[in-house]
Amino acid sequence: MTTDAAMTMSLEDYLEGVYMLILEKKPARVRDIAASLGVKTPSVVYGIAALKRLGYVSQEPYGSVELTPAGLQLAKDILHKHKLLTTFLVFIGSTEEAAEADACKIEHVISHETLVAIERFLARHRVKVGVGRLFQSRK
Numbered sequence: 001m002t003t004d005a006a007m008t009m010s011l012e013d014y015l016e017g018v019y020m021l022i023l024e025k026k027p028a029r030v031r032d033i034a035a036s037l038g039v040k041t042p043s044v045v046y047g048i049a050a051l052k053r054l055g056y057v058s059q060e061p062y063g064s065v066e067l068t069p070a071g072l073q074l075a076k077d078i079l080h081k082h083k084l085l086t087t088f089l090v091f092i093g094s095t096e097e098a099a100e101a102d103a104c105k106i107e108h109v110i111s112h113e114t115l116v117a118i119e120r121f122l123a124r125h126r127v128k129v130g131v132g133r134l135f136q137s138r139k
Contacts, residue, residue, distance in 0.1 A: 006054055009108040012078050013037055014047040015056055018065050019075035027064040080129070081107045081115060087129045088118045 017037045021028040034044045048065055051057040056071030067075055082103050089099035122129065 006050075007074075010043075011047055011050055011054075012108060013104075014044060015051060015067075015071060015075045016078045016082065018057060018067060019072070019079060022067065028066070029064055033065065078107065081110070083129045084115065084118060084122070085110070087127060088122060091122065091125070091127055 014033060014037070017033045018028040021032055021036065026032060030041055030044045030048065033048075034041045037044070048057060048059060051071065052059065056068055056074060057065050058068060059065045085103035085106050086096075086099045089102055090096055094102065119129075
């Protein structure tokens, strides 16, 4: 979880959702963020307003949501945590669907110490962290 006490689980999800849309080269519009996260548009409007107050995003009226430098770094950290957890869960035998769902929950509460341990474990097993599927090195 982030060290910013004002960040909530849902705000982390909104930030990650904005970043994922940007990575897909799509504008991060409120309706698209809502659709990608499966939430209602008013929830996203509220979340984006909170992220603006925290300095993680900017948005012109009715425009796309943009990440600030601080928002981009935090979004990258959140996505890395998500990918790391998903990869680990798939590696130990979870289905991709269950791993995705569980990673979404775990990423908000897991300690930094445990994340580092998982990262070391995957490195020892030559498992590369990837989006959506497991990439394992072959030597």
